[in-house]
Amino acid sequence: MTFRLLLILIVSLFTTFANAQDLQSVLQDNRDAVEKASRKTIDAVLEALAEQNLPGTPVLLEQWREKELWQRKEDGLFFYTETDDKKTYRLIDITSGDPVGEADKKALKQLKPNSGVRSVIASALVQFQLIDPDPSRRNAALRSIERDPDASQLAPLKASIDAEENAAIKTRKIELERLLTARFEEDLTLRIAAIEELAQSLSVEARAALTPIIATKRIATATPPQGNIARELRPGSAKLTEDDAYDLLIAADLAPAYVTRAARDAALKANITNGQVAGIAVYTLNSEAARDRAYASLALSGAVPPRVTEEGRAAALDDHFFYDIYAEPSADVTDAAEAAITAIKTRVGLNKTFDLALDGLSLASIYFLAAIGLAITFGVMGVINMAHGEFIMMGAYTGYIVQQFIPNYTVSILVALPLAFAVTFAAGVLMERSIIRHLYHRPLETLLATFGISIALQQLAKNIFGTQARPLTSPAWLDGAWVLNDVVSISYIRIAIFVLGLIFFTLLLFILKRTRLGLEVRAVTQNPRMAASMGINPDRINMLTFGLGSGIAGIAGVAIGLYAKVTSEMGADYIVQSFMTVVVGGVGNIWGTLLGAAMIGNLQKGIEFLNPSNTLAAQTYMIIFIIIFIQFRPKGIIALKGRAAGD
Structure with missing residues (x-):
């Protein structure tokens, strides 16, 4: 029995060592995908690196993204490099980080992933940086998420929160997790709960997270609308003009496009045969009406597309449906987001x-x-x-x-x-x-x-x-x-x-x-x-x-x-306001000056808020208001008694 247990232990240890890999081995196993990286091939490499979760993975991804990963041509091994003269390069082992020799530049190949591949690498790098021992790298990962949030970042972000020891970083992670949950969580209950939490926030990030949820697309269809409809639209209303509605039909290939005069004339010229267009002599096409008749004849024969008439346009508008549809398929989610945004706007x-x-x-x-x-x-x-x-x-x-x-x-x-x-x-x-x-x-x-x-x-x-x-x-x-x-x-x-x-x-x-x-x-x-x-x-x-x-x-x-x-x-910038403050408040009275200053200061800021693009106009409106005020209170808010009052 003891021998049997010992044998099992030896086999398991052997299997563990057999399966253990370093970064070089992972890259060599996916050598073709690394050498000719593309959006289609890069995922396999990143999955292999994530599965092994080796210590140097974040550095490797950073170097690869920044085009600092090199390959030795003779054996295909990958290295980081250092150089002083751009000719001879010191080779740095990607697993240990130790120098392992030198090579001439001609013996090396620099890997230069395109912008699309670098973007994918940057996104994958985040999950490794979130648990990196260096706080600066964790902060860099959070900044990356803030700049370009993605559904794939939610799971690693959630997983990294409990183990986070830095209080400030943990707070940022929790805030970001709420934002990503509101946008990308598959469980609708959790997603709606996160959205309702964001309704209590005034941050720009919260509003930025909720806005894509209620984003809509304007669509025209020949059948009644289906899906998460934001609103149905009627052509000719304030929200959808008839011209815009017909443009939607044209874009959806549901109605013929307009034929301009220039296009009509070009079509007539292209269909001249023996001095005639559709059996009509060219010399008779000396008016707009004659050209329209000739074009209509061509359209009847199928040589050109028909021109849109007012009656035809009206019929097309009546026969189709126009509506705004949410990109988000769940009505419960969009309702929660709409309510949250309304609450945020009120609080803002x-x-x-x-x-x-x-x-x-x-x-x-x-x-x-x-x-x-x-x-x-x-x-x-x-x-x-x-x-x-x-x-x-x-x-x-x-x-x-x-x-x-x-x-x-x-x-x-x-x-x-x-x-x-x-x-x-x-x-x-x-x-x-x-x-x-x-x-x-x-x-x-x-x-x-x-x-x-x-x-x-x-x-x-x-x-x-x-x-x-x-x-x-x-x-x-x-x-x-x-x-x-x-x-x-x-x-x-x-x-x-x-x-x-x-x-x-x-x-x-x-x-x-x-x-x-x-x-x-x-x-x-x-x-x-x-x-x-x-x-x-x-x-x-x-x-x-x-x-x-x-x-x-x-x-x-x-x-x-x-x-x-x-x-x-x-x-000179303050003398006019000073006199207005004194006159409005009441000459010679400290309380009056205080009230006058409060009135003029708040009035000026209020007018500037309503008319932010024209400060001079705002000051003019303020002076006009004060002139009107003085007509009703010539001695100011608090009238002075005594000599000044008599004067």
Whole structure:
């Protein structure tokens, strides 16, 4: 008994070793198919490699696909090669990867599979790469599946999921498995379940996987439609014109093609015999009607195809059926896919609305920062400062200069913000003391004077910094965007600007409501004469207010410069929106400025969304809307009480 068991063991081991092969043996067994690879012969080689599942198979397929597989002519063995001079090649064993000798190029033959064969090899390579020990190769396989999904990839992808140890790669495999299952799974129950899962996704990949399932083909037939019909069509309806319907009949050989005038005349010329066409003298064919009669005579004799008449075309359309048919034969699958796509579109629409609201909020925070200084200045002093945009520009250039001395972008921004405030505060005080205070209660002269200052500051910036845009680089932690899903995202820079706007909103509320300066500012705003009688110096308050408004504009310039171009004209891009924000919100009111910025920011983004191809038109519509709004709310959303209200 023991001897018998020993004999069986020896036989089984012998059989195992006899059946064991290396890569060279597999290729030699399929030598003809490898040497003359084609789409018809390549499958046998790939099946043999898959059956053996040898360790070097992925590398072999990669080298073969990239035309790096060589054959020695004298014995037909296959090798990888290395060369320094393109004449003598080092031969690399395809099984061990070790050098095994050298050969002259003339003694070798390079295998060059065509594009079709390379495509098949690439598809087969995926199943080996999915279980490769190297994570980069597994990721490469997943990218290959994403680019060109195929039914043959589903089984190896499923089989590789449980053994996957990398969490990120495993997540990608599961997502891809759901996508492939939805498209290629033979079990309809599993397929429909996968489709219903995709209905909860917003990814582009999910939509791309579902779209082919509901793809349709427009068909014309002489018999009632059969199969998974998407819709029946009636010629002459909005979805199918009579011309398109008849073209379908022609393409399906169900109706004669149109015969054009040129084709008719060519047929008449080809059938001239003894000066006649179908018994009609050629010289009488001097009109369209005569030529039509001659062609009809030829058609009756069978010499040419008959021309299509309106009556014949109408009869052909009435006698045939037209419909769109799904490429997918299962109605349950297409119904599930249609429902999933409808659900996805609804969720995408809601997320786009949310994304649009985020964009509007982001733009509103920028407008608020740009306008809050102007709102304070205008509300307290009644001064229309056309140079307010240039203070924004001065702040942005201050940030640029700071970054020339402090290369650390985080530190440079932290230094630039207070420095920009100080620079523009000082410039604002200087402007108020030297020019503005002499023009109080003279709005036209103030407007013209500040407009002239605006032009002068722009030219000064051009002389110093030139006309080219200067970079104001954001810190690395502000790069990229906060991505909620495939639809909703917002850049970190805009989030930072929004936070900065909230900080200044809170700070200004604190100053105006909780400090002596704020109390004096509110007193001068409401009644300057009464404030003066109470010991408050309106002239000093005007100076500090103008400086504060200018300083905030400088900080806004640093923030805006992080994502917009820094040029001498950048202030002009925001001065109009700043004035609109102040007027719509209510002059001199912080809450009004906040509401005005929110209204204008969301309105502009909404109009741009409805008219994305024409930004100028979108801005025009916004201005028209604001003009109409002011007709009904001339004092803005929150009307100011006191002197400014009376003015």
